Amino acid sequence: MAKRLLKGAEAIGEAAIAAGCKAYFCYPITPQTEVAEYLARRMPESGGAFLQAESEIGAANMLFGAAATGARVFTTSSSPGISLMQEAISYITAAQLPVVFVNIIRSGPGLGGILPAQSDYFQATRGGGHGDYRTIVLAPATIQEAVDMTMDAFDLADKYRNPVMVVGDGLIGQMMEPVEFPENYKPRTVDSSSWRTDGARGREPHLIKTLYLDPQQCDDLNNVLAKKYETITANEQKWEDWHQDEDYEVLVVSYGTMSRICKTAIEDLAEEGLKVGLLRPISLYPFPYDAVARAAVKDHVNTVISIEMSMGQMVEDVEMAVQGKKPVKFFGRAVGIVPTPEEVATAIRDLGRS
Amino acid sequence: MAKRLLKGAEAIGEAAIAAGCKAYFCYPITPQTEVAEYLARRMPESGGAFLQAESEIGAANMLFGAAATGARVFTTSSSPGISLMQEAISYITAAQLPVVFVNIIRSGPGLGGILPAQSDYFQATRGGGHGDYRTIVLAPATIQEAVDMTMDAFDLADKYRNPVMVVGDGLIGQMMEPVEFPENYKPRTVDSSSWRTDGARGREPHLIKTLYLDPQQCDDLNNVLAKKYETITANEQKWEDWHQDEDYEVLVVSYGTMSRICKTAIEDLAEEGLKVGLLRPISLYPFPYDAVARAAVKDHVNTVISIEMSMGQMVEDVEMAVQGKKPVKFFGRAVGIVPTPEEVATAIRDLGRS
Amino acid sequence: MAKRLLKGAEAIGEAAIAAGCKAYFCYPITPQTEVAEYLARRMPESGGAFLQAESEIGAANMLFGAAATGARVFTTSSSPGISLMQEAISYITAAQLPVVFVNIIRSGPGLGGILPAQSDYFQATRGGGHGDYRTIVLAPATIQEAVDMTMDAFDLADKYRNPVMVVGDGLIGQMMEPVEFPENYKPRTVDSSSWRTDGARGREPHLIKTLYLDPQQCDDLNNVLAKKYETITANEQKWEDWHQDEDYEVLVVSYGTMSRICKTAIEDLAEEGLKVGLLRPISLYPFPYDAVARAAVKDHVNTVISIEMSMGQMVEDVEMAVQGKKPVKFFGRAVGIVPTPEEVATAIRDLGRS
């Protein structure tokens, strides 16, 4: 298929439709309202439902109900909106339903600002809601990846009957880049007939619930979930190794649009003679601990730096990966001011030497 | 002062009043509705306000508004209710306001059950809301500690103009134990006249806001917050070292009511000849990394075990503390079935040897 | 078309679909939840949208938005639910949008009970919301009429760009009667292209609003509405004259299911020799003042009785019609206890003589 020049927000919307999404529930919030605008037109055209709810809480609980029917459903929002959905995300996870969330992170906390940030890393990867649960988290660095990962997100949600979150920032939402949609795409849907609530004609009713007053049932659920997360951890780690064929002295770990800036900085540093490798986590949960460990423990590495548009969140995962074998440092800003390649290069130079 | 036999929920309510709390906003949820029942009567008697809001979202935003006046305010809730407050908590932190939250954790995710759990550890310590922020988190193991920490929570909230969360479980909420309230107690209030909104008579208005469309202002806020968390990390780590005078082979890290069960198990194991030390984090954020590291790296220690009523959450902090210097293991349940001392002893025996 | 035996609630739902209704927004409330159950299945089958909102307020405001697109839309509810919609009804009227409401009245006030009543007469005919507006109100007495009037309601709403309310009671909602749907039915839709908001491609945008801070514009709107209500009053009065060929001494005015009981009572009284005529208002707004006046002023009439399942509401309209020319009396109950024909006959006998 020929490439099309699309804005990130539109590309995400179109990807959801291509993945067979049948319902989109939302509440507008900058900087991703364009997804809603786009889908207000496109969902009905494609035979799906578009609904702007009364609030993010309403939207999230509509996702809960709609997913229970076995349909592919999703929403997009931005940081404060995603915070309002935390209770529902915990419920959806407990009910083992497939729902895709896209968070175009804005700078926080509070209302903050609309400029790019990565400061919802903890919320996404540790679960901002209550209880022992996880959501699979994918972090695209380009519009093409935003398309591909949105489509993958639906497949993963189906496969594991678990929420999947795609996290980007304002750049992902607002940039235009050429994208390609796969031809003859077939979503890897999973047969939901054993659990979905689509009318119990000729069979026993399916009950979807999250209340388990019997401790043993609650225990059972938590063990099922824990096993699921083990499987996800074993199978779904994704990352990119970049520039690692060289004997890099510094390993940078960075994801999303931040990693693109790091690549420019690393190329600049290479010209100066400082060899820097990059490991880009693509799945933030499950975090690619082993890949980071492998890339970090090599003899030629003397420092590992987590570079984030947040004040030090992914660095904890990096530390857990590196297990004290190399010094782990951090460079980041939470501000909504995207660091320039020059700033990043300076930070790598300084931290790599110290 | 003479000891009084009080239920945990009542003790927490009375502690808030003793600490000078002037407003309590809530929405009822088991297993801590007794706090609301108690304060419905006691707040007015003590000259304070009691208000049951329309929802947890309402309650949390009322806390936001009331704290802006410089008054001591708090709420109590349980897991799903706390999830609903995540957006507001992020706002309150961005606005730098002192608010005390008590979370009597129930088993989750979803509606789950009302039995004890510790599965909101990530939510509490990493911030379930969006943005780079932290709440100070205190974990009492007895009703007396629940009283003392609730009172401390108000002081810490004032001192740092930051939310403080006290996390317990249904046992803390429902048990009765003798408690003592300090005589002639003086809350360590901090002068709020420089920021509170109490009518701008004769001075410039104070503006409390969280929207920073100017990136530089947003950056400034995040740097102020980051500095604050450094100070909190430096000054406010609290923990208990227990049984560590012996040459313990296994170090258990456990908090809250779970740690009480561990103590019984450790005493039983001592009779068998297995020496086990316990480090009990009292502040979960800031986590006592250095104390755990010190207790773990001793030559006689061969294993560190994080024992939790969750499926593996605090164990990440233990790993970050131990930095690969000793094997870190995990034993836990998320279920709402509190493990017995015998189960815990078996787990320690098995994991300590493996 | 052959007659089908249908429950009132289903018949109303099917009639809306036959009339080309494209969206149904609701919140369940006894005794009419069966309409929602029926349409949850039938709306999607007929290419329309079914949506259970978060509340009656949500449903009513969704009607507001959906009607603005020119689509035929409706809701059904019962007394307390209709009260919650009063603000939205005032807005919809000010915006001059066609929306059909069905109120299956339950006994009130407050939560009351689910048994039949007619006690929302004032609310329906005077407008329970604020401002100078009216809704056309139709009152079926049989399931066949419920079908016909629901279909007419859509045509009238379109014709006048004004809400139309169909009022029934639990008997209308729950009874089964044979009904016939017209063959080759063509809804009398009205071209909405001059005002609907369906995307302003190639034309000036249409603005639908109800805020008029400019007094002259607000005055203009109110004059447009007043003229509209004059036209409606002139053209849309509907009623049934029954048993009036005889020289009746008493004129009964009664509507809805109450009128069916009156007919039985009147037939019984005829056997005793008391001649009683019945005028049944079919449109409650516009009230058939002239028809009632004509039927009341005849020489052989000595008393006019308003018989209602309410405590005296329609009787005011009857008094305004009769203008003091004959004594106007009232018999009714608000209770949810439907009077028997015997009770009604006794009341007519007593009041007709007094």
Added chain:
Amino acid sequence: MAKRLLKGAEAIGEAAIAAGCKAYFCYPITPQTEVAEYLARRMPESGGAFLQAESEIGAANMLFGAAATGARVFTTSSSPGISLMQEAISYITAAQLPVVFVNIIRSGPGLGGILPAQSDYFQATRGGGHGDYRTIVLAPATIQEAVDMTMDAFDLADKYRNPVMVVGDGLIGQMMEPVEFPENYKPRTVDSSSWRTDGARGREPHLIKTLYLDPQQCDDLNNVLAKKYETITANEQKWEDWHQDEDYEVLVVSYGTMSRICKTAIEDLAEEGLKVGLLRPISLYPFPYDAVARAAVKDHVNTVISIEMSMGQMVEDVEMAVQGKKPVKFFGRAVGIVPTPEEVATAIRDLGRS
């Protein structure tokens, strides 16, 4: 007591406090937000509670709950806000609780505008909510009357355990006039110990409810209410006869600020030689039917004119009062443009002659 120059909104707030009001729940809406501003400061000073709720629905249901304790409570709002309260008003009436509502009417329907209007007459006098109920409605024409009637409203609410509504318009809310508060005022409170829910220590619990699934109980309630409204109708009609000592040819019926303009117009017409009498209803429910009838039927009267800032609402009550004995005409505007004395004089001259 000396006269104080007060704005209407403040005067109403102060009157509520003087009447012993202990809680005010509100949601801001122009043109009466000043009442909330004033009471935000004054309620706490006077030992009462001020609470801005999440919505008018929240505020109205808080009134329901608070009134159940026997406390004097009230709210103020404006047209759309009052529409949102209709369900709660029906519940409060069914529960037989004393609550005072003040409606500073803005021009409608819909959002309309903030200029003065009287177009909520039907809503106030017929009950915009569902079921057979009535609220006592008082209509002040001056700030002094707004004070006196607000205080009376609390007494009437207590006396009849029924909502009382005071209706004004933006002029009443915004004008300043000198007002006097009674010295040594003693509210005529009524002992509520037989029904209030204040803790059932040492007695049977009081149950306040509005759900009556047993038809007989529902019937009983409606009969109790109907009897109450008969008593209110017999005892509480209030009106002013003005200029009626002359042999007026035209009788004007007008209330609130509109009546003040009528007085000026009537004085002007008197100079021309046209004798016009005025009857000003002070209680809109119960409407002073007999007083209007007495004033209208006099031989020298040839026309009765209802003059309203609405499009023809009170005129229905005037017609019911006059019973066809004289021609009843109407002059009014709903617009928010207050008619001038000259316009009114012209209307009287024209309608009086026709």
